[in-house]
Amino acid sequence: MFHIYCPHCCEYREEEEFHVAGQAHIARPLDPDACTDKEWGEFMYFRANPRGIHHELWVHGAGCRKYFNVTRDTQTYEIKEVYKVGEKPSVVADDVK
Amino acid sequence: MSDVTVAAELKTEPKLVTNQLPAAEIMGESPLHHADLESVAKHGPQEGGVHFHERKLMGLLTLRCMPSAEQQEVIKSLLGVALPMQPLTSVTADDSPIGKVSVRWVSPDEWLIIMVGEKAFELETSFFEKLMGHYSLVNISGGTTIFNVSGRHVVDMLKKSTPVDLHASEFPVGKVVSTVFAKSGAMICRVAEDQFELVVRRSFADYLWLWIQDASREYGLVVHH
Numbered sequence: 001m002f003h004i005y006c007p008h009c010c011e012y013r014e015e016e017e018f019h020v021a022g023q024a025h026i027a028r029p030l031d032p033d034a035c036t037d038k039e040w041g042e043f044m045y046f047r048a049n050p051r052g053i054h055h056e057l058w059v060h061g062a063g064c065r066k067y068f069n070v071t072r073d074t075q076t077y078e079i080k081e082v083y084k085v086g087e088k089p090s091v092v093a094d095d096v097k
Numbered sequence: 098m099s100d101v102t103v104a105a106e107l108k109t110e111p112k113l114v115t116n117q118l119p120a121a122e123i124m125g126e127s128p129l130h131h132a133d134l135e136s137v138a139k140h141g142p143q144e145g146g147v148h149f150h151e152r153k154l155m156g157l158l159t160l161r162c163m164p165s166a167e168q169q170e171v172i173k174s175l176l177g178v179a180l181p182m183q184p185l186t187s188v189t190a191d192d193s194p195i196g197k198v199s200v201r202w203v204s205p206d207e208w209l210i211i212m213v214g215e216k217a218f219e220l221e222t223s224f225f226e227k228l229m230g231h232y233s234l235v236n237i238s239g240g241t242t243i244f245n246v247s248g249r250h251v252v253d254m255l256k257k258s259t260p261v262d263l264h265a266s267e268f269p270v271g272k273v274v275s276t277v278f279a280k281s282g283a284m285i286c287r288v289a290e291d292q293f294e295l296v297v298r299r300s301f302a303d304y305l306w307l308w309i310q311d312a313s314r315e316y317g318l319v320v321h322h
């Protein structure tokens with residue numbers, strides 16, 4: 001079980017209170033009508049599946065019901081950091097530094 | 098629609114509030130009406146480690162906003178107490194304009210306001226009269242009920258039901274959390290050293306009442322009416 005820090009409740013809670021909501025930092029195209037099918041398809045359906053550092057959106061579903069970001073190592077499951085939506089991660093993968 | 102548009106519209110149109118209480122001749126029934134807690138209280142055990150009491154037909158309002166300093170002042174005058182801005186905290190006022198009121202933090206932009214059921218409409222009305230700007234206030238009284246559980250084994254019973262750390266050092270009097278409770282959900286507030294209030298969904302009330310009876314069996318359950 002993960003023990004996850006909620007940056008809104010400001011304390012650690014059990015994993016069963018949370019849900020993962022997919023990859024973080026996916027920007028919705030500002031003008032969807034101007035997108036090609038390929039661009040829209042990439043936005044809608046294509047996600048990174050890295051081995052190692054991954055930034056994910058989580059929601060404190062049973063608690064404050066707020067979303068926040070989690071940087072997690074997909075190999076070890078270790079949570080590296082937790083940060084609010086709108087903030088930038090301080091831990092990033094080597095190849096994107 | 099942007100927030101700016103919404104705020105502009107709110108200024109001109111007064112919000113319509115409906116009194117959710119039925120006429121006086123219609124008896125209000127709590128979600129545990131069928132359990133006949135009055136008889137259980139009278140004929141059931143009078144001693145035990147866990148005590149149960151339903152605070153039925155209370156008034157519950159959900160306030161959502163990112164209050165400005167000005168709004169916070171107005172809210173304070175309406176509630177008789179300032180909104181608790183610290184996460185997981187609650188405040189109680191005994192002499193607010195609508196009597197005893199408890200205000201509980203739910204999330205950074207959400208609070209639960211609890212008072213006697215007959216006063217909810219009055220508070221709603223004064224909110225929409227006096228509080229300007231962008232916010233939402235919804236009467237959720239009909240969708241919820243409140244369980245008051247206490248006694249020397251109350252923490253032992255709750256531990257079987259929720260993963261939240263209830264040790265007094267982590268969960269002092271006044272703290273409030275929304276969490277999972279017996280595969281359902283509840284907002285748990287410690288109102289005294291060995292006394293908690295659970296705000297639960299109306300549709301889960303019977304299930305949770307059965308759960309609490311089961312979880313309390315080894316300590317003895319005393320029902321109060």
Ligand SMILES: [Zn+2]
Nearest residue numbers: 006009060064
């Ligand atoms: Zn939270």
